[in-house]
Amino acid sequence: MSVSQSHEASRAAERQPQVWGRVPQRNKNFTGREELLEKLHAGVTSKVTAVVPHALHGFGGVGKTHVAIEYAYRYRHEYDVVWWIPADQPMLVGSALAGLAPRLGLSSSVAGIEDTVEAVLDALRRGEPYSRWLLVFDNAENPEEINEVVPRGPGHVLITSRNQAWQGVVDTLSVDVFDRAESVEFLKRRVPRGITDEDADRLADHLGDLPLALEQAGALQAETGMSVEDYLRLLEDHTAQLLDANKAPDYPLSMTAAWSLSVSQLETKLPEAVELLRCCAFFGPEPIPRDVFGAMSEELMARSRLSGLLASPILLSKAIKELGRYALALIDSESRTIQVHRLVQALLRNEVPPEECKAFQNEVHLLLAAAAPGMPDATSRWPRYAELLPHVTPARLKLSRDPLVRKFAIDMVRYLFSSGDYETARELAGELIDEWRTSTGDDDPDVLSAQGHLGIVLRELGDHQAAFELNRATLARMREVLGTDHEETLRVTNIHGADFRTLGDFTTALEHDQESLRLHREVFGNDHVQTLRAVNNLAVDYMLVGDYARAFEFQQEAYIQHRRNPGSGRQEVLIAWNGLARIVRLRGDYFEACDVGEEAYEYGVQWLGPDHPWTLRTAKDLSIAKRRAGLIDEAFDLAQLTLEREERLFGRGHPDTLAAALCLANVLRTRGEVAEALELLRDTADRYPEVFPDDHPFKYGCDMNLALLLRVSGDVEGARRLDRKSLDGLDDRLGRSHHYSLTCAINLANDLAALGDSDAARRLGEDTLARLRLLLGENHPLTLAAGSNLIVDLRAAGAEEEADTLAADTFNRYREVLGDDHPDVRVAVQGERLDFDFDPPAL
The missing domain is CATH 1.25.40.10 (Tetratricopeptide repeat domain)
Structure with missing residues (x-):
């Protein structure tokens, strides 16, 4: 290689990706795996298989994730985008992919989940704005759960998994334990005070060359200065105990023994750190926000088993650092998170007595609930809810009967719904209802509240009949159990009015919502957010029965009051704003409707993202106003863009997609493109009876x-x-x-x-x-x-x-x-x- 070529190669190696996100910290003690990394790189970059994902397969503790991390760092100069995606829970995949959207110039960070995911996947497939990308799906256990969101395009996809089923889906490389030379090299690097080749060989032999077990052993020796001889003697004692107790049969005995020994030593040094570690085992395997351990009120602190630790910031910080020193947790100071390996979590849970498991589980429930910011409809609170979401299912939040915890669970459903992730909201609400019905009965207030939230989710997904029946039954039970003027009863009362509209009974909807507004004003007053929602709904009713004067009166009131009310979310503001633009158009003021609609659409794009359901509804109405005003080309561009997004997000059969299709067909006819309009409208008309x-x-x-x-x-x-x-x-x-x-x-x-x-x-x-x-x-x-x-x-x-x-x-x-x-x-x-x-x- 010439000097010039060497210089160019050096510059290329120093090149950084334009987008680098969520990739865990590089393991400074990473050792070996050279042949595996080279083979992986050759396969991933092969022109023949460039669009085929590659998977690293192996059992827990062999270091699949660390190999993927090392690959990302080592070859980052070859990519414009490197993005890490936790994939063991489907809902995390969507959140992680959506986080990439603003980095691709697609939407704001508060855009809805489902719609934003599709936008990201589309951009990756097209290679715009970046064609050289690497996505890492870590711990993707079931191919069928994430295969639809694994992009096939000009970039590269790397998957880590313990599931052998990936072998029939993608190109797979097996990750095994270290060979002996790699084990020795790793231990000599991990124990800075020095360890001989002979001692390292003996230690590796006893630990089965399992990387995670070697990491635990090296950390313990580095922290305590324990000799290899002492370590092996203690390891033998713990192995015998584990065999006698038949502990952790699903995991390598070497790992179980190494972990047990590390925990035993740390418990002698700082028992509070082990208590914290056991608590972390009942969170999900994804990073735990550090602030979760500092959010409890005095009232909750009195109920906490970690109260002594949580009440002392100095002791808490010390305990966290000790977990990192003993390699029992990964402490990321940049993201302020704590992460415990899923294998270590499983071992910890396995050794906790059953009666203690429930106590730790309750502790995690309280910590999560206390860390929730409240007001899940507010876009400013969504990032915090997104951080807590990965722990909801693993922590088995649905099992709690605590009112505070159940409120947090319902708030999580509200967050998912408000942010546009309707499918995950439906799934979580269904799980909560099924569990809570079994444990506390059909008439439990939390069951009824969750049903009310599920009803509105079903309606937004286009399942109108199911939403109508569920909301009607829920409202009847709420009126009997909670009373007509209860806050939750009134919320479902307001929701149920829209069910009559979706079934075409506009007159009954008007009568229902007139009574609903009367009750809301009586209970909450005129300016409460829930009252303003009822005002907005009544405006829609008057519009549908053709009373545009009354519709304008109520719609203007809803818009003005929502803008003034600090408790109103941005989605509520946009709904009222778009409603005002729509009624102005229906009254015949087309040019004014364009002005109001333009502002509403810009607001939606800025605060909810261009692909949020309500931003798209606003775009559709703005296209109609432009068409009525004679701005045909502008109307066409907006209608075409809106239909493309609706189809991508919801499919052809969703009510919003059908409305967008009608809008585009109408503007196509106005442009003289009759054949194209007729083809689109025939398809739309065939689908209408399904909705x-x-x-x-x-x-x-x-x-x-x-x-x-x-x-x-x-x-x-x-x-x-x-x-x-x-x-x-x-x-x-x-x-x-x-x-x-x-x-x-x-x-x-x-x-x-x-x-x-x-x-x-x-x-x-x-x-x-x-x-x-x-x-x-x-x-x-x-x-x-x-x-x-x-x-x-x-x-x-x-x-x-x-x-x-x-x-x-x-x-x-x-x-x-x-x-x-x-x-x-x-x-x-x-x-x-x-x-x-x-x-x-x-x-």
Whole structure:
């Protein structure tokens, strides 16, 4: 190699990744494994297998994770992104992947989990903005649980696992114990005061060359200065005890004995440190936030078995450091975390008597609950909940009957829901309900509260019927058990109103929510957050029944009060803000709706992330406003982006995806791309009955849009039949004097005119115009469109004078409302007919 080549190679080796995250500290005593690392590097970087993940397989304690860490550090100069993902719990995989999003320029750190994960995976697959990436999935036990979130793209994936099932899924390398030379080298490095080759060989032989056991032995000798002879004698004593007690049969005896000896020695030196270690064994295997051990109140401290240790910051710090010195825990000062190897955790739990296990478990439950920041709906609190999430399932939080702990468990469901991780929220809520029902009965207040949270999660996942039935049953039991004016009862009361809306019963929803608001104001007052949620829901009800004046009144109140109320979360602010933009549009103020909607959308992107469900709903409504205002290209770009994100996050059959598809089909038609619009809308119409009942107003609205495209495509009779059916359905559900029904009537009149039945078109047009003037006023764009179409019918019937009079009034109003350059105004003035379409609002 030339001097120039050597210099370039040196510079390359010094290169750092643009993104480096969550990778554990490098083991300064890492030894050997050279052949394994070289083989792994050759396989990972092979052009043939570049998109195939690689797995390091081996039993506990052989050092799979340390090999992966060393690989990440040793070859980091070859990557732009290196990201570490704890994978033993599916919910951790999503959180870790979502944490990568802002580093890829995709969203803020508070974006929802499920949506952000998909955005990250899409960026990795496309190699944008980085194509050279390395993702490490550590301790991924079951391939089927994470295979969907392992990206296949231009980068590399490394998996560590004890499960041999990975051998049939990815390229796998076996990680075994050290060879003897590696064991000797490791011990000589680990024991700085010196150990002979002969003693190291004897020690390695007794410990079976198991890396984790060697680490424990080396740490103990380094800390105590114990001779190898003394260590081996004590090790033999502990081995005999373990064999007599038949302890830890699932783990290597050498590891069990080495661990037992280290704990025994530390207990002599500082028993409080061992008590802390035993407590750590009942957390999850992921890093434990250091602050968890400093958050207890005096009241909880009185119930804590670690009260003496927790009450003394100096003793606590000393105990933590001793755990690190004895290699019984990994102490990361940068992230302020404590991590105990899962094998050590298992051994510790195995040696604790059953009655003590429950006490330690309760201790962990209290520590987690005390560390929770409260207000799980607040975006500023989400990072802390994300740190505690990995310990919820391993700590078996669901077993607790403590009110404080159960509240924390429910708050964790609320956090998952608010951040957009609906599937994990559903899974956790279901586990809590199943366990709590068994232990404390169906009518336990915590069971009922968890059911209420599950109900809203089910609705957001699109399972409307299940949500309706669960919320109806829960509300009935809450009213009987807790009382009508209980806080939890009122919360579910408010939730249940939306269930009527999703089933298409808008009138019952209005009546339900009027009573709900009365109760909320009576119990909480006018300015409470829960009252403002009820105000917002009532605004939606009035919108759906077509009373836009009342809807605007309540929606504006909800928005203003949420902005002023420090207890309102940013999601609640966005919901009210978007609702205000929507009702402004429905009242006919298209340009003002664009202004309000732009601000709301920017707020959602900034504080919830571009892929949060409510940010996407705001984007969809903004696209509609832009289309109505004549900003067709801007509307198209936003509608297309929104549908892509909805499909990626929720699939094609979710209500939000269907709404986004209708929005895009409508703007495609407006752009003249009729074939593309028809193809998209046919697929959407086929899916609508899977989500909404056949007689739901939204189903009729979707069919109305399809009829419009059929007519534009030449199937006029097919359009007439479908519009007639849709109008009959809307009349039955909503009455003729409803915005949706009158929009459909305009289109049906156009069908009749296209078929040559101008008299029927005129009669229907005259009735529709009269109703719209009463409902929306003479200056509403829909009223003016109905008038424009009637002018065409009048001229076709030879009623020129009547047509001229209506034209003079209608066109002047049209110009004042929308301007001369608006597409609808130009079409109307040219004497052509106007069509209108349907866009479903969020319920």
